[in-house]
Amino acid sequence: MDKSFQSEVAKIAIPVALQSMLQSSFSMIDQIMVGQLGEKSIAAVEIAAKPSFIYAFVIGAVGTIAGIMISQYIGKKDISAEEKSVCVNTLIMLIVGLLFMAISGLFARPFIVLFTEDSLVITEGTHYLQLIGLTYIPLGISNICGVAIRCRGRSSWPLYVGALSAGINTLFNYCLIFGNFGLPKLGVRGAAIASVISQLAGALISLLLLFRLYKNMHISIRLGRDGYIQYFAMLLPVVVNEFLWSVGQSVNTFVYGHIGTKELAGMSLTGSVQGLTIGAMSGLAQAAGILIGKRLGEREYKKAYEESKKLCIYGFIGTVFFSMMLVILRYHYVGIFNVSGDVRRIGAEILLAFAVLMPVKVQNMILGGGIIRSGGRTKYIMIIDILGTWLVGVPLALFTGLYLRLPIALVYFILSQEELVRFVISVFMFRSRKWMNTI
Numbered sequence: 001m002d003k004s005f006q007s008e009v010a011k012i013a014i015p016v017a018l019q020s021m022l023q024s025s026f027s028m029i030d031q032i033m034v035g036q037l038g039e040k041s042i043a044a045v046e047i048a049a050k051p052s053f054i055y056a057f058v059i060g061a062v063g064t065i066a067g068i069m070i071s072q073y074i075g076k077k078d079i080s081a082e083e084k085s086v087c088v089n090t091l092i093m094l095i096v097g098l099l100f101m102a103i104s105g106l107f108a109r110p111f112i113v114l115f116t117e118d119s120l121v122i123t124e125g126t127h128y129l130q131l132i133g134l135t136y137i138p139l140g141i142s143n144i145c146g147v148a149i150r151c152r153g154r155s156s157w158p159l160y161v162g163a164l165s166a167g168i169n170t171l172f173n174y175c176l177i178f179g180n181f182g183l184p185k186l187g188v189r190g191a192a193i194a195s196v197i198s199q200l201a202g203a204l205i206s207l208l209l210l211f212r213l214y215k216n217m218h219i220s221i222r223l224g225r226d227g228y229i230q231y232f233a234m235l236l237p238v239v240v241n242e243f244l245w246s247v248g249q250s251v252n253t254f255v256y257g258h259i260g261t262k263e264l265a266g267m268s269l270t271g272s273v274q275g276l277t278i279g280a281m282s283g284l285a286q287a288a289g290i291l292i293g294k295r296l297g298e299r300e301y302k303k304a305y306e307e308s309k310k311l312c313i314y315g316f317i318g319t320v321f322f323s324m325m326l327v328i329l330r331y332h333y334v335g336i337f338n339v340s341g342d343v344r345r346i347g348a349e350i351l352l353a354f355a356v357l358m359p360v361k362v363q364n365m366i367l368g369g370g371i372i373r374s375g376g377r378t379k380y381i382m383i384i385d386i387l388g389t390w391l392v393g394v395p396l397a398l399f400t401g402l403y404l405r406l407p408i409a410l411v412y413f414i415l416s417q418e419e420l421v422r423f424v425i426s427v428f429m430f431r432s433r434k435w436m437n438t439i
Contacts, residue, residue, distance in 0.1 A: 013286065043264045067147045074152075080218065086214070111129065132196070145203075148214070151290055164202070177190040245389050256411075262342050269334055269344075280322060281315055296375050312367065346409065352409070
């Protein structure tokens, strides 16, 4: 066993996994708090959170490119290029964040109406979406700063920021949702305000840590014509990929919402625990992107390939464990919520389907989200994901959910076969080694 490699993986993967799990656990607490307001409030937040979901993946795409660039420039020991990559990706993030914020503020109600005809869900969802749009810029800042900090070997710093931010979020949720400590009782709107406060705090601290790490950082976005051509050749496929994938997930939510409010609420119950378990394995994808990117920057292609296989094995072992735990504990989890027995049953059935699918989902995350992208050949992943989402997942969702009217857990399981399609194609791509590239 390569103890040195395992140590490198652990230094990156464990803090990232803990941060992701911490955020998901606090999101779970948020969901439980909102869940005390009833099924309609749960459904309203589920729908209104979709633009945030899409934005998070688009910004994640920008963060992916930042990670590829920074990792490879660290491997090359090119500090100037490394600093420019931080600045350029931050600028792109700000532009995207402003666009999403404007859309969420101006078109909140028409967006919610697309998913439901329930008047209470529409009202609460509109208020939530208008407020949650204010989190987009600080969320993006935290994302880019976190990527740069991790690439510099300080993976624990974003963990501490995430813990503080999540703690602030939970505290203000408790105060503003239910009106504790003399603050107004705002319900769903209180949950959105708490998110805004916590994200602002996290972004400010992340910026301070970034400038502490990059002392006397040279602020520049001058990559040159060839540099920008290469940059957008990497960025655009990832942005298009993440955007279309997340829109595809919103189509799935459209299907769930038209099956019924109880079904949508049952699906919503599973969001946080899915995020918790996937988050536990997300550190391996981050480690893959950073470590394999550095190997490619150093032109150690054979080592990059062998270490990639080890990361996939680690991921499989971890997901088998979490899948078993989820199968055992799923009824205990859904029992926490103040919802009807039907909603609990639906949530438990969806969690069972997710547990079966999770090993393949995580392999796709490590292969596509980390290893293959680390060489900058982002168009490969764009093609794989678009094929899976729009030729398999979305058509199956529409057919099984709206035409056949199957139970929602079965609809979710069938449409998720897109993951299997992605996995098969990704394995062929990985074995071809065409993804190996030095930018």
